[in-house]
């Protein structure tokens with residue numbers, strides 16, 4: 188469109204499309220993986236800078252001409268040019284700028300809180316510390332205790348979990364525990380001990396809230412959903428699960444058992460305190476961790 192002898196048409200370009208793609212990669216990376224965040228963020232910065240530069244050149248081509256003239260090898264005396272007229276700030280430009288600015292503010296006001304609520308839980312989850320399960324005397328040697336506890340007292344019962352905990356005696360003069368998650372490694376149903384559970388649970392108060400302990404001596408663990416079966420060390424023995432039951436890290440602090448982060452296990456070699464375990468980063472149910480099928484696992488959000 189010609190207006191006052193100048194072409195005010197905003198040339199179409201692929202920069203907005205590229206910038207949107209890079210921004211989308213950045214946001215998706217916040218959920219999936221930090222290296223996607225880095226690639227998306229870097230691409231957004233580069234494309235944004237190129238977009239701005241290109242826009243300036245399109246709107247003020249004389250700037251480009253001047254640059255080219257200055258960089259010529261054998262500079263010829265430049266013909267005298269009339270001084271550029273002061274840029275007009277027309278009403279249409281004012282309306283265009285204010286509409287874009289208002290749109291950006293409104294878009295940010297809607298998008299930033301939504302994105303914050305979307306990604307904040309992933310970071311909140313990282314802040315769970317160890318959970319105090321009380322004095323180790325509550326865990327008799329060689330017996331599994333069905334233990335329910337809160338991961339985070341502030342979150343209350345919504346953070347309540349169940350783990351199967353067995354005291355294995357001393358290993359190199361340190362208490363040894365086997366702490367198995369009740370999350371089935373097939374699709375995540377809660378597995379149950381394959382044996383009787385004490386009907387008189389013991390409840391103890393800890394700094395981390397109420398911990399309930401029930402004695403059990405199972406031959407293994409079974410999943411009611413699709414018939415998955417595990418032995419007493421958590422190794423898969425039958426059914427669709429693809430790996431052993433996940434385990435918890437632990438520590439002994441002032442005579443109390445503290446439960447830590449979960450990790451995944453392919454297969455447990457040996458039993459009790461003599462078990463040899465290769466730890467893997469916590470995987471989702473259904474994911475392989477110790478064979479070539481691991482490469483087929485989809486990306487996982489941080490947990």
Ligand code: FES
Pocket residue numbers: 371372373374375376410411412413414415426427428
């Ligand atoms: S969820 Fe446990 S066997 Fe399927």
